Amino acid sequence: xxxxxxxxxxxxxxxxxxxxxxxxxxxxxxxxxxxxxxxxxxxxxxxxxxxxxxxxxxxxxxxxxxxxxxxxxxxxxxxxxxxxxxxxxxxxxxxxxxxxxxxxxxxxxxxxxxxxxxxxxxxxxxxxxxxxxxxxxxxxxxxxxxxxxxxxxxxxxxxxxxxxxxxxxxxxxxxxxxxxxxxxxxxxxxxxxxx
Amino acid sequence: xxxxxxxxxxxxxxxxxxxxxxxxxxxxxxxxxxxxxxxxxxxxxxxxxxxxxxxxxxxxxxxxxxxxxxxxxxxxxxxxxxxxxxxxxxxxxxxxxxxxxxxxxxxxxxxxxxxxxxxxxxxxxxxxxxxxxxxxxxxxxxxxxxxxxxxxxxxxxxxxxxxxxxxxxxxxxxxxxxxxxxxxxxxxxxxxxxxxxxxxxxxxxxxxxxxxxxxxxxxxxxxxxxxxxxxxxxxxxxxxxxxxxxxxxxxxxxxxxxxxxxxxxxxxxxxxxxxxxxxxxxxxxxxxxxx
Numbered sequence: 062x063x064x065x066x067x068x069x070x071x072x073x074x075x076x077x078x079x080x081x082x083x084x085x086x087x088x089x090x091x092x093x094x095x096x097x098x099x100x101x102x103x104x105x106x107x108x109x110x111x112x113x114x115x116x117x118x119x120x121x122x123x124x125x126x127x128x129x130x131x132x133x134x135x136x137x138x139x140x141x142x143x144x145x146x147x148x149x150x151x152x153x154x155x156x157x158x159x160x161x162x163x164x165x166x167x168x169x170x171x172x173x174x175x176x177x178x179x180x181x182x183x184x185x186x187x188x189x190x191x192x193x194x195x196x197x198x199x200x201x202x203x204x205x206x207x208x209x210x211x212x213x214x215x216x217x218x219x220x221x222x223x224x225x226x227x228x229x230x231x232x233x234x235x236x237x238x239x240x241x242x243x244x245x246x247x248x249x250x251x252x253x254x255x256x
Numbered sequence: 257x258x259x260x261x262x263x264x265x266x267x268x269x270x271x272x273x274x275x276x277x278x279x280x281x282x283x284x285x286x287x288x289x290x291x292x293x294x295x296x297x298x299x300x301x302x303x304x305x306x307x308x309x310x311x312x313x314x315x316x317x318x319x320x321x322x323x324x325x326x327x328x329x330x331x332x333x334x335x336x337x338x339x340x341x342x343x344x345x346x347x348x349x350x351x352x353x354x355x356x357x358x359x360x361x362x363x364x365x366x367x368x369x370x371x372x373x374x375x376x377x378x379x380x381x382x383x384x385x386x387x388x389x390x391x392x393x394x395x396x397x398x399x400x401x402x403x404x405x406x407x408x409x410x411x412x413x414x415x416x417x418x419x420x421x422x423x424x425x426x427x428x429x430x431x432x433x434x435x436x437x438x439x440x441x442x443x444x445x446x447x448x449x450x451x452x453x454x455x456x457x458x459x460x461x462x463x464x465x466x467x468x469x470x471x472x473x474x475x476x477x478x479x480x481x482x483x484x485x486x487x488x489x490x491x492x493x494x495x496x497x498x499x500x501x502x503x504x505x506x507x508x509x510x511x512x513x514x515x516x517x518x519x520x521x522x523x524x525x526x527x528x529x530x531x532x533x534x535x536x537x538x539x540x541x542x543x544x545x546x547x
Contacts, residue, residue, distance in 0.1 A: 071511045072274040072295060093512060109271050111295040111331050117504075118293065118511050142271070155330075169330050175354040176377055178264045196267050197332065197354070235267050 063088040064103040064246055066139075069128075071118035073110015073143060077234040082106065085242035095123050104137040104249055107144025109196065109232050112169075115143055116159045125159075132162050137249045138226045139242075145228040146199055153202060163226050164205025171200035171217075171230075181231075185212045185220060188240045193219070193231040200230055265379030265399035268332065268354065269463035272296055272400075272486055276476070276507050277465065279303045279490040281321075283328035289493070292503035296332040296354070298488070299325040304361050304408030305491035305530065308540060313363045316344040319351045326351075334381070339546040340366025349378040355400070356380045358393075360545035361407045361490075370546060373397030383467065385418045385543060387425035387454070391446035392547075394462055401460060403484070404543040405468015408491050410532025412469040414543055415479065419466055423483045430458040468543070471496070471529050473509035473522050480513035497527030 063086060068078045070091035082089040089106070092098065105128065107115075119125040132138055132148075140148050147159040149167040172179065178196045185191040193212065201218040204210065212220035212229065219230040227248075233241040275295025280286045286297050301317045302310065316337050326333045332354035337344035339358055344365070348356050358371055360383050373380040374397030383404035384390035390401045403422065405415030429440055429451060437455055441448040453461045466484035470476055471492035479487050487510050489503075496502045505522040512518050 070274070074270045074273060076273070077270065094515065110273075111271070111275060113290055113331060114275055114293045114295050114507065117291075118508070121504075121508060122512070174326075174352045175265070175268055175332065175379060176349075176352050178268065180260060180264060194264070194267055196264065196271055232267070235270065 064249060065090070065101045066104045066106060067092040067097065067102045068106040068108060069115070069119075069124070069144075070108075071122065071124075072114045073108045074232070074234060075106075075108045075110075077232075078106045078108045078141075081234045081239060081242050082246075085239045085246060087242075087246055092124065093122070095127060098124075098127055102131070102136065104139060104245075105132070107138065107140035107147055108234070109142035109144065112143040112146035112159075116147060116157070119147075119159070129160055129162075132160055132226070135225045137245070138162070138228075139245050140226070140228040141232050141234065142196065142198060142230060145201075145230055148226060148228050150205070163221065163223060163228055164208060165201050165221060165228075166203045167199045168202050169199050170197050171202075172198055181214060183212055183214065185241055186244060188244070191233070191240060192236040192238050193233070194235040195219075195231045196235075198230045261377050262374070262397070262399060266462050268379060269381070269400035272332070272465075273463055274511060275486045276503075276510050277334065277486070277488045278493055278503060279488075280325060280494070283324045285494055285499075286325045286328045286333075288500050289503055290329045290331050292500055293507035294331060294503065295486070296334055297325065297329060298334045298336065298357065298490075300336055303491045303494060304542075305410070305495050306408075307361060308408040308538070315362060316341070316347065319347060322348075322351055322353065336362055337371075338362040339364040340369050340371060342371050345371050345376065345380075349376055353378060358382050358398075358546075360404060360542045364545045370396050381465075383543070383546070384422065386421045387429070388444035388446045389547060390422060390460060390464070391444060391450040391454070394450055394460070395447040398462065400463050400465070402465040402467040402488055405466070405470070406538070407468045407542050409469050409534070409538065410471040410492060410495075410530040411534055412471070412475045412478065415466050415468045415470065416482065418468075418543075419479065419482045419484060422464070426454055426459060429454045470506070471532060472526075473505045473519060476506045476509045477513040477519055480510055486510060492530055495530035497529075502526050502529075
């Protein structure tokens with residue numbers, strides 16, 4: 062049975078995550094309203110897009126409460142860019158907190174406006190030379206207890222993991238490299254066995 | 257670090273998908289738009305309905321006004337330059353705008369040539385009425401397309417026409433034999449490699465939004481139904497009775513356009529829509545600017 066991966070699909074690059082997770086061997090589906098949570102859900106994806114839009118739509122669709130509960134209960138979560146902002150406990154210069162499930166402080170638009178967007182290659186956990194696309198990307202300016210740094214750019218963390226939550230400031234779904242997705246799916250199977 | 261600006265610029269448009277880009281003229285309006293769930297704002301001195309009413313030549317906005325809006329919000333900020341006005345585009349790039357709209361809403365500066373957008377690091381969105389026009393703009397370096405519609409009217413008929421035409425032509429190109437693509441490229445007056453892309457993928461190589469005349473949540477849902485990946489709303493929001501409420505209703509309509517029960521709910525008590533003028537009763541036809 063393939064892992065059932067729900068991709069939050071209220072705004073942003075959700076179609077790209079659906080493609081990537083399908084190619085990585087999962088069975089992804091779109092989560093647009095609370096009705097979509099009736100089916101089995103092995104993991105949740107919070108895609109890139111605009112965090113202010115997604116945060117607002119999460120509340121308005123009624124998805125926020127049920128998803129927050131499941132994340133707190135240990136549902137594996139994979140987040141990129143805006144998803145990292147939605148998970149952070151703190152945002153620099155902003156009192157807004159959405160899920161607050163990841164003890165990190167995030168700086169929005171850390172590399173500036175679109176002219177500051179860039180592509181890089183670097184280590185992600187055990188994998189070398191993973192292509193990383195940063196689009197008006199945030200960065201992680203401080204990490205709390207138990208947070209493992211998966212990737213960094215110029216010494217600043219850009220990818221982290223803590224328990225069930227993996228969050229990246231960059232976009233693996235905009236590249237053809239599936240290693241990050243496969244690692245996430247593998248880590249889910251390992252933790253499922255442990256349970 | 258590699259510098260494939262074209263790819264990075266197309267990527268930013270991918271992040272905007274499923275969202276609503278709103279015209280704003282002040283930092284206060286930008287804040288209202290962001291709070292209502294806009295995925296980006298278009299900073300301009302006058303919204304299209306007022307440009308239409310005022311007449312005369314309309315130009316790029318004052319960079320100080322654009323900076324004020326950039327400081328007010330965290331979402332991407334776009335601004336318009338005149339068709340073919342390379343210098344206005346350079347100025348917008350210098351103020352680090354997130355997207356330039358080479359737009360028919362402003363008075364065209366050049367009636368033959370569009371800007372060579374591939375010479376810029378900043379991304380461009382351009383209007384198009386059909387597939388050929390869209391592919392010509394992409395060939396020049398546009399990293400996002402929007403249908404033109406007829407701006408400032410509150411009448412969706414042109415946006416519907418342009419979106420249907422574009423989607424229909426995409427389906428037609430996708431159905432051709434390989435050896436028929438040369439003739440298709442000639443007929444569309446579009447670069448052959450881009451026609452090949454459409455044939456192989458059944459879609460434009462960049463994100464495609466709808467624009468021009470969208471005034472209600474139902475209008476926005478109609479655009480999504482017809483294949484748009486998101487919506488620009490110009491005059492429709494800040495020319496209406498309750499901009500904040502209407503803006504957030506349009507955002508929800510784009511995110512959940514298939515949910516008719518929800519559409520009914522969010523269409524309730526929105527107050528006055530923009531008055532609107534029929535697209536065939538106006539003298540200035542903006543969609544005909546630039547080909």
